[in-house]
Amino acid sequence: MPEINEISKIRRKVLTELAQMTFEGRLHSDVENILHTVVTEEGPRYRCCVHKERAVLQDRVKSALSQPMDISMTEAAAAALAGVVSDSPIIQVLPVACDQCPLDRFIVTDACRNCLAHSCIASCPKKAISVVANRSFIDKTKCVECGLCKRSCPYGAIIEISRPCERACELGAIAADKARKAVIDYSLCVHCGACKMACPFGAISDRSMIVQVIQQIKAGRRVYALLAPAFIGQFGIQVRPGQVLASLKKVGFHDTLEVSVGADAVAVEEAREFIERNREPKGQVMTTSCCPAFVGMVEKHLPTMKDNISSLVSPMVAAAMDVKKNDPEGIVVFIGPCIAKKSEAQRYPGIVDFVLTFEELATLIVGAGVNVTEMDAGSFASAGSKDGNIFARAGGVLQAVQNVLSQLAPDVELQAERCEGLGNCKKCLQEIEAGKRNTNLFEGMACTGGCVGGPGVLTDSRITTKLVENFAGASLEKSAVANPKSEELIKLGLHRPHEQHKDSPAD
Amino acid sequence: MLIVEICMGTCCHLMGAQDLLDVLDALPADQRRLIEFKGVTCFKNCGKGPSVKINGNFLANATPELLFEVLQTNLQ
Numbered sequence: 248m249p250e251i252n253e254i255s256k257i258r259r260k261v262l263t264e265l266a267q268m269t270f271e272g273r274l275h276s277d278v279e280n281i282l283h284t285v286v287t288e289e290g291p292r293y294r295c296c297v298h299k300e301r302a303v304l305q306d307r308v309k310s311a312l313s314q315p316m317d318i319s320m321t322e323a324a325a326a327a328l329a330g331v332v333s334d335s336p337i338i339q340v341l342p343v344a345c346d347q348c349p350l351d352r353f354i355v356t357d358a359c360r361n362c363l364a365h366s367c368i369a370s371c372p373k374k375a376i377s378v379v380a381n382r383s384f385i386d387k388t389k390c391v392e393c394g395l396c397k398r399s400c401p402y403g404a405i406i407e408i409s410r411p412c413e414r415a416c417e418l419g420a421i422a423a424d425k426a427r428k429a430v431i432d433y434s435l436c437v438h439c440g441a442c443k444m445a446c447p448f449g450a451i452s453d454r455s456m457i458v459q460v461i462q463q464i465k466a467g468r469r470v471y472a473l474l475a476p477a478f479i480g481q482f483g484i485q486v487r488p489g490q491v492l493a494s495l496k497k498v499g500f501h502d503t504l505e506v507s508v509g510a511d512a513v514a515v516e517e518a519r520e521f522i523e524r525n526r527e528p529k530g531q532v533m534t535t536s537c538c539p540a541f542v543g544m545v546e547k548h549l550p551t552m553k554d555n556i557s558s559l560v561s562p563m564v565a566a567a568m569d570v571k572k573n574d575p576e577g578i579v580v581f582i583g584p585c586i587a588k589k590s591e592a593q594r595y596p597g598i599v600d601f602v603l604t605f606e607e608l609a610t611l612i613v614g615a616g617v618n619v620t621e622m623d624a625g626s627f628a629s630a631g632s633k634d635g636n637i638f639a640r641a642g643g644v645l646q647a648v649q650n651v652l653s654q655l656a657p658d659v660e661l662q663a664e665r666c667e668g669l670g671n672c673k674k675c676l677q678e679i680e681a682g683k684r685n686t687n688l689f690e691g692m693a694c695t696g697g698c699v700g701g702p703g704v705l706t707d708s709r710i711t712t713k714l715v716e717n718f719a720g721a722s723l724e725k726s727a728v729a730n731p732k733s734e735e736l737i738k739l740g741l742h743r744p745h746e747q748h749k750d751s752p753a754d
Numbered sequence: 755m756l757i758v759e760i761c762m763g764t765c766c767h768l769m770g771a772q773d774l775l776d777v778l779d780a781l782p783a784d785q786r787r788l789i790e791f792k793g794v795t796c797f798k799n800c801g802k803g804p805s806v807k808i809n810g811n812f813l814a815n816a817t818p819e820l821l822f823e824v825l826q827t828n829l830q
Contacts (some may be wrong), residue, residue, distance in 0.1 A: 250818065251770030259768045483767050485793065494764075609768050613800070619764045620795040706772065 253293070254449035259610055260285050261307050262457055266614025269328070269461040278324040281308055293448075299343070306341035306452075313454040316342060327458040337438045337453055337589045340421075340429045344450035347427035348410045352392045355383045358404035370399035415445030417670030418548060437543030439669060439693045440586040440702030453586045453702075456601045457611055463578050463601075464499035471570045472500045472608075473563065475583030476507040476631065477639035477698040480714035481605045481705045482619040488718070489627035490619050497622065498615040501577065507631025509566030510638040510647070511727035512736035513537060517557050518651035521688060522659055530660070532679050532687050535644045536743070537561045539591035540693030544669050549676055558742045560595075562638060563588060567599045568739045582608045584701030587693065604703025629718065634727035636719035640712045641667050641697030645690035647727055654728050665690035667697065756789045756828055759807040763796040766803035770817070774804055777818045777825070785829055 264281050268274040286300045294300045309316055313332045314323035326333075355367075359382045367383050368376045375389035376396060383405075385396070397405040412421045412429050420435035421442050429450065431442070443451040463470050472495045482491055495503045517535065524533050536542055536557040545552050560568075567579045580601040581588060592599035603611070612619060629636060634650050637643030645665050652659055664679075664686040666672040672691040678684045694700040696708035699715060724730040760766075760774050778791055797805045802814040808824060 250773045256769055263765075263768070482764055483762050483772070485762065606768075609764055613765045613768060617764070618796055620762055620767075705767065 254447075255606075257285060257304075257449065258307065258311075258452075259606065261304070261311050262455060262607060262610035263613050265308070265311055266457055266461060266611045267616075268614075269458045270465070270615050272465075274324045274328060274458065275321065278308065278320050282320075303341065303344040303450075306343050307449075310339065310341060310452040311455045312458055313456050324458075328462060330459050330462055332456060332459060333454075335454065336431070336433055336436075337593075338431065338436065338440065338443060338451060338586060339454070340431060341450050341452055342428070344448055344452075345428045346448045346450065348423070348429075350408050350410055351385070351387055351390075352407060352409065353385055353390065353394065353397055354406055354408060355385060356404050356406055358402050359383050359400075360402060360404070362401070364401070366399040366401065367396040367405060370395040411445040411447055412442040412451060415441040417441070417668060417673070418544060435547055437540045437547060437669070437693070438587040438590040439540035441669075443586070444702050453589065453604075455603070455607050456589075457603060457607050460580055460601050460603060461611065461614075468578050469501040469574060469576065470499070470578045470580060471574070472503040473506050473509075473566050473570070473579060473581045474503055475563070475581070475585070475639065475698060476505065476510065476636045476715065476719075477584045477701070477704065477711060478582070478605065479639070479718045480711050481584075482609060484706070484710060484714070486619055487624035487627065488629075489624035490622040492627065493622040493625060494612050494617050494619045497617050498612055500580075504566060504570065505629060505631050505635075506562045506566045506581070506583070507629060507635035507638065508730070508732045509562035509564070509569070509736060510537070510635035510644075511632050511724070511730045512565050512733045512741060513559050513562050514634050514638075514644070514647040514651050514727040515733045516737050516741050517559050518648050518655055520557055520559065521648065521652065522656045525659060525687060530687050531555060532689055533557050534676070534689040534691055535648070537638065537644055538587075538692050538694075538698075539585070540587040540669060541672055541691035543587065543590070544673060544693070545676065545691075548673055549680070552676055552680055555676075560741050560743050561588075561591065562635070563591070564595055564598060565736050565739070565741050567595070568741075569736055571598055572739060584694075584698050584704040586702050604701075605705050606703050609705060629722045629724075630732065631722060632724035632727050632730045633719045633722045635730070636722055637715065639698045639715045641665070641692050641695075641700075642690065643697060643715075644692075645688065648688065651727055654726065661688060662686050663688040663690075665692070667692045667695045667700075669693050756825070757792065757807075757809055758789050758825070759792040759794045759797075761795070761797050761799075761803060761805040762793045763800070763803075765796075765800040766805055769803040771804040773818045774806060774816055774821050777821050781825070785825075788829060789825070 282301045309323045312323045312327035315333045373389045375386045424430045492503045563581045578600045582603045589602040592602045634647035666675045699711035700708035799805045804816045806813040806816045
């Protein structure tokens with residue numbers, strides 16, 4: 248997570264105000280106040296005028312309420328309060344906010360010397376380049392953005408510019424339409440959130456279910472918080488895990504459970520599946536399945552490798568199944584660093600009811616008037632083992648599965664490899680499929696650094712990685728195999744149901 | 755000695771209090787020595803965060819750039 252910028256601040260202000268109004272029971276009547284508290288007459292101003300800024304803000308509010316863009320803010324507030332979640336995609340381009348980046352892909356810079364060779368003019372297959380005002384000029388009406396001129400210029404005077412969202416998406420799922428507005432191709436998008444983090448106008452947003460969650464709490468339902476292992480340090484480096492749990496209790500969550508317990512069970516069962524798949528001497532590669540954006544990438548971009556993904560549900564789903572077994576009426580809210588989990592949860596209706604990011608949770612806590620740093624830490628020991636807790640950082644899943652393998656099948660032949668970033672994962676898997684790599688166990692993580700580097704975090708991933716490592720090292724349960732909870736969860740049946748395993752309607 | 759109190763409460767944390775701490779850590783050693791840092795849980799000024807107090811003077815909506823400037827002025 249880079250420095251907190253204005254986009255993050257606006258998003259967090261909106262979410263905090265929505266949460267506060269919901270807790271205080273005045274969201275429906277007061278929602279339009281946000282237009283005046285978040286965007287003030289005095290500025291600062293990022294758009295042409297205060298009206299545009301408020302129009303953009305309306306989109307942000309509707310996205311934060313998980314409502315469609317074509318209804319009024321008051322209608323959106325009423326729908327969210329009633330628990331309605333629109334079936335719009337998890338990540339979308341906010342129509343007014345997209346600044347239609349007026350980027351011409353190829354630009355002639357001041358470095359052009361109007362040389363005699365004019366290799367740019369010679370190179371252009373569309374005759375789009377001429378000399379104007381002693382410099383090469385690209386006629387945009389003729390240019391087809393082939394890039395030959397850029398390559399031909401001996402001075403490197405023609406540069407290529409790309410839109411930040413397009414550059415961020417390693418799967419080519421976002422592009423500008425004819426009106427230069429960014430459009431997401433949902434047949435390619437896996438909801439990783441990279442474009443959201445990249446857009447300098449904050450025009451791409453994931454929808455939030457923060458109001459719907461608060462309503463469940465206020466209705467007196469037993470709402471369970473499932474905390475992803477990356478929660479360590481999210482609320483400040485000095486904050487103790489016990490303080491986070493105490494805060495969740497205070498805002499009204501019935502109970503908090505650690506997803507690292509689900510991770511323990513997944514590590515054990517995934518190791519067993521690996522052993523099973525490698526009974527034959529020439530075994531097949533098996534990939535991890537806990538990162539939903541990685542799984543989505545394989546399904547949408549490398550469909551021939553779909554069966555190589557381990558058949559395990561993610562730790563989130565495993566932990567949620569455990570809650571529902573003990574309390575079928577309970578409401579499960581997964582809280583993690585991830586946007587793609589929101590999409591994954593749609594595949595498990597009635598198991599994972601809601602997904603919040605750490606950022607959204609923090610705004611909910613602040614909206615409830617609770618300050619994590621002022622809570623008592625109490626005594627806290629992780630219910631997950633070291634193996635389950637290191638799932639939060641890149642390489643952790645692989646390490647956990649390897650630890651289990653060393654206990655269950657020390658002789659199994661293991662060629663492990665891992666990648667961070669969807670582009671890297673894709674490339675590496677393609678090489679494995681082509682037989683260029685001798686890998687049989689592969690960990691794929693969409694985010695750099697693993698989950699701690701996700702788009703919904705509050706703390707720099709390098710710091711969180713260290714904190715996760717310390718926290719995991721202090722786990723009382725020393726391994727996933729030794730954790731008695733692992734077998735208990737495995738009995739629930741942790742393999743992905745194939746009939747449910749279709750793309751969500753939003754895709 | 756310059757007493758710098760930074761609010762580490764959840765509201766200020768959301769608005770980037772951690773980035774302010776990084777400003778202190780990035781100061782040259784001879785300047786850092788002149789600063790006594792205190793973490794505070796809340797200044798009761800939520801909504802205008804991140805909040806900082808420098809020798810008792812309140813700084814609301816602090817940004818790393820702003821804090822750096824104020825520190826330099828005070829250290830002169």
